[in-house]
Amino acid sequence: MNIPEHDHDAIVRRAIELLGGKQEFFAEADRELADVNGRWKQNVEVIGRILRAHLFVEYYIGEYLAKANPRLGALGEAKISFAQKVALLDASNTDIALILPGIKRLNKIRNRLAHNLDAQVTEEDATVFLGSNRFAALRAARTAEQAQTNEPIEILEDFAKHVAMALNYEFSPLSKAIYQAIQEVQFGRSET
Template identity: 65%
Template sequence: MNTLPNDHEKIARRAMEIMGGPDAFFNAADEELANINARWNQNVSEIGRILRAHLFVEHYLTQYLAQANPRLGSLSDARATFAQKVSLLDVDNPDIAAMLPGIKRLNAIRNRLAHNLGAQISDDDARIFLSCERFAALRAARSTGEREENEPLEVLEDFARHTAVSLTYEFAPLSKAIAQSILEVRNLGDAI
């Protein structure tokens, strides 16, 4: 639909007539702009922190799956979603199984954010992350007697870092050296 330069003025005048006059037109325009700005003016720091945590965990999740399944093709080329990658995890591994509720909740929060820019992280979300007993115990131990910060966003970020460490641990050279030394010390004792 092509319009001539002077058609824009006619279109604007007609739209104002349809809306009931200039005041009604501009009030409606201001209201729509206010709604758009309300969605635009979200807490970008909080949104960024949520997205960073999700992307961070997905990076380590992808890396873990590739290392655990060396003959698996490229998950990137397969365009596997976060949820599909989670479904590939070994639920028989107790360390993985303990983290799964939190990993799934992180994805649910990211999805909530995608569908509602004003999504907040709740205390219920934090409780799901803290239900991973090892994470909760390590987090509590790290607080060293100080009041532990249980702000839901802080818990989410801590859980993301814990998940990265846990997914990396099995294949990291340092953990392999520690595991090997444990076996050797147990088996060879004083001979080492």
């Protein structure tokens, strides 16, 4: 709707009349602004940490899918959602199966944030991440070496890094070298 510039003053005057005068108009405007400001004042640090973890995991999922399916084409141009990318991961692969529940929970947290602006990671969320036995064992081993917090947001971030490592592992030169070394040392086979 294109309203000519000179009509704005008339619109404001009429809205003031409809609300019963200037005092009532500005009181209502203040109430609505207070509501907006209340929703605006969120814990931006936690929001940022959640979004960073989500974007980070999504990046590594995209990298994994491209490497696992080299003839797939430009995944970025396909404009598929996070959940659709997750659905493309091979759940029959044990390494993937171990991290899938946590990846899905991370998406649930991000969606929760988007729908109600509630920036928090709960103990229940952390429990889902720690349900990945390998992640929990690696984190426990790290905690034995250096102190870590058990704050749910810290667990979420650690899990995101674990996902990156898990998705990258299959295609990394380091993992290929380790696999070849295992074959040669334990089984006397050379893969070269």
